Amino acid sequence: MDRYEPLRGRTIALVGLMGVGKSxxxxxxxxxxxxxxxxxxxxxxxxxxxSIPEIFAALGxxxxxxxxxxxxxxxxxxxxxxxxxxxGAFMNPETRALIKAQAIxxxxxxxxxxxxxxxxRKDTRPLLTGKDPMxxxxxxxxxxxxxxxxxxxxxxxxxxxxxxTVNHVLKAIAxxxxxxxx
Numbered sequence: 814m815d816r817y818e819p820l821r822g823r824t825i826a827l828v829g830l831m832g833v834g835k836s837x838x839x840x841x842x843x844x845x846x847x848x849x850x851x852x853x854x855x856x857x858x859x860x861x862x863x864s865i866p867e868i869f870a871a872l873g874x875x876x877x878x879x880x881x882x883x884x885x886x887x888x889x890x891x892x893x894x895x896x897x898x899x900x901g902a903f904m905n906p907e908t909r910a911l912i913k914a915q916a917i918x919x920x921x922x923x924x925x926x927x928x929x930x931x932x933x934r935k936d937t938r939p940l941l942t943g944k945d946p947m948x949x950x951x952x953x954x955x956x957x958x959x960x961x962x963x964x965x966x967x968x969x970x971x972x973x974x975x976x977x978t979v980n981h982v983l984k985a986i987a988x989x990x991x992x993x994x995x
Contacts, residue, residue, distance in 0.1 A: 822893055823893055823915070823916055823917050824888075824889060824893050824894050824895070824896050824915060824916040824917070825842065825846070825848070825894075825895045825896065825916065825917050825919060825986065826889075826896045826898055826912045826916040826917070826918045826919070827839050827842075827895070827896065827897050827898060827918075827919050827921055828898050828902070828903040828912075828918055828919070828920050828921070828961055828964055829900065829920055829921040829922060829923075829961060830900050830923075830925075830928055830950060830953055830954065830957065831900040831928070831932050831950075831953075832923075832927075832928040832929075832931035832932035832950075833921040833922065833923050833928060833970060834921060834923075834970060834975060834978060835897035835898065835900075835921060836852050836854075836897045837975050838921060838970075838975050838978050838979055838982065839852070839895045839896070839897035840895075841975055841976060841979045842895050842979050842982055842983070843894065843895035845979055845983060846895065846983075848893055848894050848895050849892070849894040849895070850894060850895050850897070851888050851894050851895070851896050851897070852896075852897045853881060853884060853885055853888065853896060853897060853898045853899050853902060854897075854899050856884045856888060857877070857880050857881050857884050857899075860880060860883075860884055861880055865877065868880070878901060878902075878905060881899055881901075881902055881905075881908070882902075882905050882907055882908045885898065885902060885908050885911065885912070886907075886908070886911055889911050889912070889915040889916060890915075896916065898912075900953070900957075901957075903918070903957075903960060903961060903963075903964070904956075904957060904960055909960070909963065913963075913965075917965050917966065917986065917989065917990075918963075918964035918965045918966070919964060919965065919966045919967075919968060919982055919985070919986070920961045920962070920964035920966065920967045920968070921968055921970050921978070921982075922961070922967055922968065922969050922970060923969070923970045923971060923972070924971070924972070925947065925950045925951060925954060926947075927971070927972045928946075928950050929946040929947040929950055932946050932950070965989060966982075966985045966986065966989050967985075968981050968982050968985050969981075
């Protein structure tokens with residue numbers, strides 16, 4: 814029997830600040846668990862027919878968050894998968910309640926210096942436009958960390974390779990569901 818069999822029927826939802834690796838770790842985690850991978854940001858863009866920066870520019874953050882909530886609710890109704898949520902998704906009480914009821918939530922946590930270096934490489938994040946990444950991340954961490962701490966599992970990612978993080982997540986999931994840990 815597959816040691817992860819007890820989680821079958823449940824989605825794994827990755828939460829955490831921007832740049833922590835929810836999408837890249839999520840893809841690898843999905844492959845390791847033989848589950849489909851879904852990226853909430855990509856799904857929101859598909860549903861809206863425009864990019865996230867375009868949604869923010871045209872409609873604002875509140876409209877984006879509302880669409881994000883609806884998309885995540887729809888995804889959680891579907892078959893089990895690994896879901897990379899947007900950094901702010903778990904902050905929405907309704908979304909958080911849905912994730913708690915229908916998924917196993919995993920908070921990927923890394924040092925802010927690591928995240929600032931990662932997110933500073935691209936200019937595709939609307940919340941960083943014209944701002945110092947470290948200042949934005951510090952402000953987000955102050956508000957979001959107490960909420961992220963409500964996740965079922967917390968995994969410190971450090972600056973390790975994605976596969977190392979995946980292995981840590983797999984071990985944490987096995988412990989969480991009471992499966993044998995290798």
